[in-house]
Amino acid sequence: MAHLHDLLKTFLTLGCDDEAVCYGACRVYVHLLEEKRMHAVQYHYDEQLRLIYLTAKREPEAPVELIVPILATEELNLAQLKRYRDVIKLPSGEKPVDIVLAICDSSSTVLLYRASPGLKDIAKKLPSKGKLLRMRANVDCQNNDQ
Numbered sequence: 001m002a003h004l005h006d007l008l009k010t011f012l013t014l015g016c017d018d019e020a021v022c023y024g025a026c027r028v029y030v031h032l033l034e035e036k037r038m039h040a041v042q043y044h045y046d047e048q049l050r051l052i053y054l055t056a057k058r059e060p061e062a063p064v065e066l067i068v069p070i071l072a073t074e075e076l077n078l079a080q081l082k083r084y085r086d087v088i089k090l091p092s093g094e095k096p097v098d099i100v101l102a103i104c105d106s107s108s109t110v111l112l113y114r115a116s117p118g119l120k121d122i123a124k125k126l127p128s129k130g131k132l133l134r135m136r137a138n139v140d141c142q143n144n145d146q
Helices: 004-012 019-035 078-087 129-145
Strands: 037-044 053-057 065-071 099-104 111-115
Touching: 004 019, 019 037, 019 053, 019 065, 019 099, 019 111, 078 099
Parallel strands: 065 099
Antiparallel strands: 037 053, 053 065, 099 111
16 A cells, blocks of 8 residues: 555546545545455546546455545535536446545544435435434324324
8 A cells, every 4th residue: 555645646647636535535445445345446536527536446346436535624515426426437338326525524533424326415404302202202193083
């Protein structure tokens, strides 16, 4: 495994000018190789999206997965995920179905979260726990009345 500093320099030469983003992507790359023991881990840079992303396989014969490093301090919305899915092509030329978000925080923790195409944005505020309990109690009362 290359020294982390050398690997970071390589990531900086891909075209990304944000050192924090490069460092996060570098940490995810090492995490996938050393901790998750994934196969065929490769890094890529998309100029249109201004995004460093990774591709990897869980097993040697498994399909390639798209992994997008995201800093925990960054905002991300569903429109961005859809755009990543529409623009990025896997090494096979296919569009990714799922996107694995690799969320990095300042403590060096990497959280992997799989985002599927059916993920929906919540248009309004979720009800409080109390309101959910009252709604459930009303439904239970109505079922008992029948």
